[in-house]
Amino acid sequence: MLALLVLALWQAIGNWTKGVAVSPPLQTLIYLFGLLRTGMFWDHAAATLEAFILAFVLSALIGLAFGLIFGVRRFAGEVAEPILAGFYTIPKVTLYPVVLLVFGLGMSAKVAFGVMHGLVPMTLFTLGAVRSLPPVLIRTAKVLRLSPGRTMLWVLVPACLPDIVNGLRISFSLSLLGVLIGEMFSSQRGLGFLLVNGMAQHNVPLSTAVVTVIVVVAITANTLMLRIGGRTACRSN
Numbered sequence: 137m138l139a140l141l142v143l144a145l146w147q148a149i150g151n152w153t154k155g156v157a158v159s160p161p162l163q164t165l166i167y168l169f170g171l172l173r174t175g176m177f178w179d180h181a182a183a184t185l186e187a188f189i190l191a192f193v194l195s196a197l198i199g200l201a202f203g204l205i206f207g208v209r210r211f212a213g214e215v216a217e218p219i220l221a222g223f224y225t226i227p228k229v230t231l232y233p234v235v236l237l238v239f240g241l242g243m244s245a246k247v248a249f250g251v252m253h254g255l256v257p258m259t260l261f262t263l264g265a266v267r268s269l270p271p272v273l274i275r276t277a278k279v280l281r282l283s284p285g286r287t288m289l290w291v292l293v294p295a296c297l298p299d300i301v302n303g304l305r306i307s308f309s310l311s312l313l314g315v316l317i318g319e320m321f322s323s324q325r326g327l328g329f330l331l332v333n334g335m336a337q338h339n340v341p342l343s344t345a346v347v348t349v350i351v352v353v354a355i356t357a358n359t360l361m362l363r364i365g366g367r368t369a370c371r372s373n
Contacts, residue, residue: 159344167341168348181349183325184315187243191250192311196304199255203262203303204288208274213263224256228314232321246318246326253314254307261303265296298368305361309354316350 159167171177206213232249239245273295277287293300319328327346334342 159341164341164344164348168345171342171345177330180326180330183323184319184327187246187318187326188250188312188315190243190247191315192254192308194247194251195254195258195307195311198251199258199303199307200262200293200300202255202259204266204292206259207263207266207292208284208288210267213267217260217263220256220259224260228252229317229321232318235318236322241322246315246323249318250311250314254311257310258303258307261299261306262296265299266292269295298365301361301365301368305358305365308357308361312350312354 202216206216228249231252235245235248235252239248269292273291274287277291282290315326316328316331319326320332323329327350331343331346331350334340334346
């Protein structure tokens with residue numbers, strides 16, 4: 137039902153703008169099928185995928201580590217949490233000149249911009265999950281004389297898994313957004329560049345087709361992670 141409503145709205149906007157701003161669904165799908173047969177599209181998609189995987193993995197691993205450390209060390213967490221929350225509210229686009237100055241053009245800047253978007257939510261979700269755990273878990277780990285690394289790996293991560301999955305879901309979407317924005321500003325490769333290039337050339341079917349691919353991938357990944365999160369929550373309960 138929701139899909140039909142979206143298609144109807146899409147068709148209405150396409151008809152209202154007469155294809156100047158958004159191409160209608162049928163025209164977009166026809167163009168997309170032709171685009172998927174070209175090597176050019178897959179080269180740009182591969183560039184985006186490479187940058188996104190690096191950004192997402194770094195966001196997930198660093199955010200998980202920071203969240204666990206700040207969650208266990210209460211004072212450090214109380215200091216870091218408002219700083220991270222404040223950084224999270226800053227429009228990251230305003231920091232892009234700094235990213236370019238530090239990392240230059242190319243892959244490193246896109247990855248850095250993706251990490252800037254995805255790191256904070258992963259850290260905050262993990263930090264909040266550790267704080268909400270019963271203190272007896274950490275006390276038991278101390279009684280068993282587990283090292284800090286083993287305590288995090290064997291005790292904290294399994295207990296916080298549902299919240300960690302939710303953090304991964306948000307980090308996934310924001311890391312992808314960061315990489316795409318990075319490609320739109322200063323890159324000659326990637327789906328973000330392809331989108332801006334279509335807009336600059338007034339190629340509405342190209343821009344709409346690229347947006348369609350991005351939306352479908354994002355919705356599919358988000359749906360899968362929601363199901364995984366639901367299953368992990370059921371198992372933890």
